[in-house]
Amino acid sequence: MSPYKMSRIEESIRITLRFVDLVNKKDLLTLSELLSNNCVFEDLWEDSPISANKTEVVQYLSNQFMKFPKGKMVIVEANNLVHKCIAKYNYFGISNDDDDHLKCLGVFEVKSGMISSVSLYTKK
Incomplete structure (x- = not known):
């Protein structure tokens, strides 16, 4: 397989890892650059409404x-x-107990080098 094809195949995982890194750093400005303008974001942990554009997603994350x-x-x-x-992934920091965490699953869809859809599922 050519290096170009391999890099295209690995693109979604690289961008997802970058997204997680920026979430952990709380870097909303750089994070917003990874999102497409019509990014769909749903977090089923809090039964939050689906955010259907970049501005709503950034506000939700904020x-x-x-x-x-x-x-x-x-x-x-x-x-x-x-x-x-x-x-x-595990999400830590939901309480004062350092070991307390949520077990989660995220589905990240990447198109043209940008995140177009994020669905987060949490085991309560």
Whole structure:
């Protein structure tokens, strides 16, 4: 397989890992550059409404950063499905107990080098 084809196949996992890194750094400005203008974002943990554009997604993430200032995503496993990345991760910082965390699964869809869809599922 050519290096170009390989880089295209790995694109979704690289961008997902970058997204997680920026979420952990609480870097909304750089994070917004990874999102397409019509990015769809749903977080099923809080039954939040689906955010259907970049502005709504950035606002939702900003609210989450204020709500959970110590929140941190730790990837346990990530699998690449060409244009999608399935990431199993733990979310820490939801309480004062450092070991307390949520087990989560994220489905990230990448098109043209930008995140076009994010669906987050949480085991309560």
